[in-house]
Amino acid sequence: MDPFTTHTGTALPLRRSNVDTDQIIPAEFLKRITRTGFEDALFHRWRAQPDFVLNDPRFAGASVLVAGTEFGTGSSREHAVWALRDYGFKVVLSSRFGDIFRGNSLKNGLLTVVLDEAVIEQLWKLIDADPATEITVDLERREVRAGGIAVGFELDEGIRQRLLEGADDITLTLRHADEIAEYERTLPAFKPNTLAVTA
Amino acid sequence: MGRTLAEKVWDAHVVRRVEGEPDLLYIDLHMLHEVTSPQAFEGLRMAGRPVRRPDRTIATEDHNVPTENVGVITDPVSKLQLETLRANCAEFGIRLHSLGDIEQGIVFVIGPQLGLVQPGMTIVCGDSHTSTLGAFGGLAFGIGTSQVEHVLATQTLPMAPFKTLAVNLEGTLPAGVTPKDVILAVVSTLGTGGGQGYVIEYRGQAVREMSMEGRLTMCNMSIEAGARAGTIAPDQVTFDYLKGRAHAPAGADWDAAVAYWSTLHTDDDAVFDKEITIDVGTLTPFVTWGTNPGQGAPIGAQVPEPESFADPAERAAAEGALAYMGLAPGTSIRDIEIDTVFVGSCTNGRIEDLRTAAAVLRGGRIADGIRMLVVPGSTRVRLQAEQEGLDRVFTAAGAEWRGAGCSMCLGMNPDQVGPGQRSASTSNRNFEGRQGKGARTHLVSPAVAAATALTGRLTAPADLPNRTEA
Numbered sequence: 001m002d003p004f005t006t007h008t009g010t011a012l013p014l015r016r017s018n019v020d021t022d023q024i025i026p027a028e029f030l031k032r033i034t035r036t037g038f039e040d041a042l043f044h045r046w047r048a049q050p051d052f053v054l055n056d057p058r059f060a061g062a063s064v065l066v067a068g069t070e071f072g073t074g075s076s077r078e079h080a081v082w083a084l085r086d087y088g089f090k091v092v093l094s095s096r097f098g099d100i101f102r103g104n105s106l107k108n109g110l111l112t113v114v115l116d117e118a119v120i121e122q123l124w125k126l127i128d129a130d131p132a133t134e135i136t137v138d139l140e141r142r143e144v145r146a147g148g149i150a151v152g153f154e155l156d157e158g159i160r161q162r163l164l165e166g167a168d169d170i171t172l173t174l175r176h177a178d179e180i181a182e183y184e185r186t187l188p189a190f191k192p193n194t195l196a197v198t199a
Numbered sequence: 200m201g202r203t204l205a206e207k208v209w210d211a212h213v214v215r216r217v218e219g220e221p222d223l224l225y226i227d228l229h230m231l232h233e234v235t236s237p238q239a240f241e242g243l244r245m246a247g248r249p250v251r252r253p254d255r256t257i258a259t260e261d262h263n264v265p266t267e268n269v270g271v272i273t274d275p276v277s278k279l280q281l282e283t284l285r286a287n288c289a290e291f292g293i294r295l296h297s298l299g300d301i302e303q304g305i306v307f308v309i310g311p312q313l314g315l316v317q318p319g320m321t322i323v324c325g326d327s328h329t330s331t332l333g334a335f336g337g338l339a340f341g342i343g344t345s346q347v348e349h350v351l352a353t354q355t356l357p358m359a360p361f362k363t364l365a366v367n368l369e370g371t372l373p374a375g376v377t378p379k380d381v382i383l384a385v386v387s388t389l390g391t392g393g394g395q396g397y398v399i400e401y402r403g404q405a406v407r408e409m410s411m412e413g414r415l416t417m418c419n420m421s422i423e424a425g426a427r428a429g430t431i432a433p434d435q436v437t438f439d440y441l442k443g444r445a446h447a448p449a450g451a452d453w454d455a456a457v458a459y460w461s462t463l464h465t466d467d468d469a470v471f472d473k474e475i476t477i478d479v480g481t482l483t484p485f486v487t488w489g490t491n492p493g494q495g496a497p498i499g500a501q502v503p504e505p506e507s508f509a510d511p512a513e514r515a516a517a518e519g520a521l522a523y524m525g526l527a528p529g530t531s532i533r534d535i536e537i538d539t540v541f542v543g544s545c546t547n548g549r550i551e552d553l554r555t556a557a558a559v560l561r562g563g564r565i566a567d568g569i570r571m572l573v574v575p576g577s578t579r580v581r582l583q584a585e586q587e588g589l590d591r592v593f594t595a596a597g598a599e600w601r602g603a604g605c606s607m608c609l610g611m612n613p614d615q616v617g618p619g620q621r622s623a624s625t626s627n628r629n630f631e632g633r634q635g636k637g638a639r640t641h642l643v644s645p646a647v648a649a650a651t652a653l654t655g656r657l658t659a660p661a662d663l664p665n666r667t668e669a
Contacts, residue, residue: 016519017512018391018491022630027611031263031276033237033283045632069512070392073425073491074630075609076327077235078343096392099427100327104343117512156359158220169345170246173353176215176223180251180355183214183225190448190456191227192315194257194294198445 001109003166007090008136009063011146013124014053019067020074021101025083038079039086058131066123066135067094072101072112081105091137093144095120106159107169111137113144113153122149139163201466203363204432205398208338208463212321214355221357227320227337229350230306231258231293233284234611235325239348240287250291252354257315258288258295261305263611266574266601269298277612291351304577304603307331307545311415312579314444318433318460323350328545328627329428330421334414335441336433336463338398341422361427362472364397365465368405370480375661377555378413379547379625379644381405382420383485384477387495390513394426397473400465401431405479411440412551419546420627423492432464484659486532487629487642489520494629496532498647498659504528523631524639525619532657535641539622540571540598540652541634542645544608547625548576552645553584557592559649559660564596566655571598572614574606598652610635623651 029041046052053059065084071094072080081104084092089110095117097105105112115123126133126147135146139160143152162169173180202210215223229252236258243250250256263277272278281298288295296302302309307328310316318336323329327341342356350356366385372378399421406414414431421429438457441447448456487495488502494517496503505517505528521528526535542548542556553575565571573593575581581603584590590600607614608626610633616622618637625648629640641657650658 017516020491020628020630022609022628022633026632026636027609030234030611031274031280033241033280035238035241045636070425073391074327074422074628076325076341076343078238078325078345081343096395098425099395100341100343104345107343107345156221158357169357170248170349170352173223173349173355173357177353179215179223180225180353184354188455188459190317190452190459191320192317192446193254194228194315194446195254196446 001166001168004109004111004139004163006136006138006140007063007111008134009090010059010061010132011064011066011123011127011135012053012059012062013127014065014067015124017068018070018073021072021077021080021098022074024072024080025077030077030079035082036086038083042083042087063088063090064135064137065089065092066120066127067092069095069117071097073098076100078104081108081110085110093120093123106163109163109166111139111163113137115144115151115153119149119151201469203465203469203471204336204400204463205338205361205363205430208319208321211319221359223355224321224358226323226350226354226356227255228315228322229256230310230322230324231256231347232261232306232326233280234262235344236287236347237280237283238344239351240291242348243351248352250293250351253292255354256293256351258284258293259303259306259309260284260296260298262605262609264298264604265612266604266606266614269602301578304580305545305548305605307419308548308576308580311335312577314441314447317441317447317456318437319463323356327422328419330426331415331419331545333421333428333430334411334418335437336430336460338428338430340428362397364394364399364426365471365474366399366401367474367476368401368403368479369476370405370478371408372405372479373482375646375659376479376482376484377644377646378409378416380482380485381479382417383487383492383495383642384482386420386423386492387485388475388477389424389493391423391491391493392425394421394424397426399424399426399429401429406431407434410551411436412549415549416546420492423627433460484644484647486647486657488524488526488532489517490523490629490631491516492627492629492642494520495642498532498657500532502526502528502530502532533662535657536621536655537623537641537651537657538568538570538620539616540569540648541574541607541622541624541626542648543572543574543576543606544626545576546627547645548574548580550580550583552625553580553589556645556649557589559646560596560653561592563653565598565652569652569655571652572601572607573598574601574614575603578603607634609633616640623648623657
């Protein structure tokens with residue numbers, strides 16, 4: 001994963017709440033076995049409508065998605081994160097995210113930032129007034145800046161460090177392989193074994 | 200201070216706890232399917248890592264499989280995904296139940312059926328409906344593909360702390376009201392974000408009186424309220440379900456297990472971060488009218504006016520939902536006409552669900568123009584239903600009887616609802632386009648699905664002439 005320190009880019013205002021992962025990427029694209037190349041699938045159904053915001057040339061090249069509340073609810077499909085990332089988004093801002101989607105995003109270097117709904121509204125207004133407005137998301141200072149706005153945000157410190165370093169979770173966990181092995185020695189005999197031969 | 204059930208299970212699985220870091224949790228069972236695993240196996244291969252515990256891992260084919268002519272997969276992309284799972288399981292030594300195998304079926308139906316899901320376990324799967332499996336009194340989390348790779352490589356997951364939410368279901372379910380109606384009412388009460396960050400524990404008289412399969416239906420939809428997981432304290436119902444199953448403990452192990460499982464309940468002096476209470480004695484069949492599972496109402500209600508929602512985001516969501524669903528505010532829900540009926544999925548694809556639907560249909564004929572699909576949750580459920588003659592009840596009524604899989608719940612296989620068509624579905628999500636492009640979904644119980652098939656409009660069994668109960 002590439003390290004994430006600070007990102008500055010133009011934004012796409014997605015004025016919808018409850019955007020579930022089925023909307024971000026419909027199930028038909030989940031048959032693919034690759035980890036990249038999902039940009040064509042992003043918001044596939046909505047994109048067929050000419051007035052959908054992703055088709056608006058004023059927002060072409062946007063890399064910060066400013067979304068309504070409860071973004072990324074529903075299915076655990078990590079393909080939703082891959083589609084956003086492959087399309088060119090680096091950051092998603094919302095007042096609330098689906099838990100699994102948020103976890104997935106942070107493992108792929110797509111920074112999801114929780115901001116107050118009032119701040120999201122302010123950002124939408126800024127972008128509407130001038131689509132060239134740039135938003136800076138500063139992970140080192142944990143701050144979002146745009147126009148005259150500068151607001152802090154919360155993020156788990158461990159996750160922040162991992163993003164800043166671009167570190168890989170599995171490598172970090174495998175450093176504790178001895179502790180895992182030690183735990184395994186305490187497992188009771190009645191825990192099921194999937195490979196055990198049964199009657 | 201005492202601990203809740205969820206806290207006890209969590210504490211028993213902490214491999215490593217360090218201030219300022221998420222706990223590293225041991226995972227007792229990892230379930231895999233074809234859709235969310237290929238990229239995880241590819242990651243292992245690229246890093247040269249083995250699967251740490253193939254003996255705690257099991258795979259099945261469910262999302263992408265045809266439910267008729269099951270030997271022939273015509274879509275080359277689907278075929279490649281299934282072949283990839285088969286090759287990965289062979290390479291890494293993982294047990295797989297493929298199409299045609301008697302143990303094949305929806306991942307959350309086969310786990311309990313095999314006795315692999317037991318109280319006090321931590322269970323994960325690359326599927327948000329892993330929450331289903333908390334019904335046995337463990338912690339079961341849906342995860343993404345990066346986490347699937349992490350568990351394959353380490354059998355652990357770093358997990359952020361959770362909050363606890365008690366959902367107290369007091370009273371006794373009235374006739375014709377099922378666990379599905381209860382959970383739809385719970386999700387409607389909490390909203391799609393109301394459970395966010397919480398592990399739900401379902402408690403109260405109605406839960407104690409519920410069968411294991413009903414409990415699975417409820418825990419299944421915990422994710423629809425945004426919760427991390429749902430759980431239920433194990434009791435005699437749980438133990439009776441497990442005893443004698445292929446992977447249930449036997450002999451002295453059984454006694455040791457039951458002794459441990461009996462400690463898995465919330466202590467009297469434990470405190471939940473949040474509690475809600477619903478008197479189920481006043482519930483009636485519940486259905487959804489909108490495009491998220493929280494947009495539901497009793498079947499006797501009307502489609503709401505968007506203006507009736509105080510919250511602006513909820514109001515806008517309701518407006519958008521009604522436009523997509525092609526519904527006018529004030530319409531009686533019982534007047535909504537349906538084209539397609541689906542009985543199945545990890546929510547309602549078990550034998551009790553099929554018995555309930557068959558009991559309503561028996562001797563009847565589905566309405567003209569209605570297409571009804573009945574898709575058992577597993578091959579064993581299909582065989583059991585056929586042994587009981589349920590398949591003949593369905594086909595005599597004019598429904599299609601299929602092979603096991605996820606099917607029309609998410610329309611990844613050829614089983615889809617057509618554009619603009621309206622379904623009554625026993626599945627778990629009514630999102631836009633979930634069951635097919637332009638499809639309009641009403642979530643219902645198996646009893647309501649069957650009654651709806653008979654009349655062609657959203658109908659409870661009690662509404663049918665000469666019938667008083669489901």
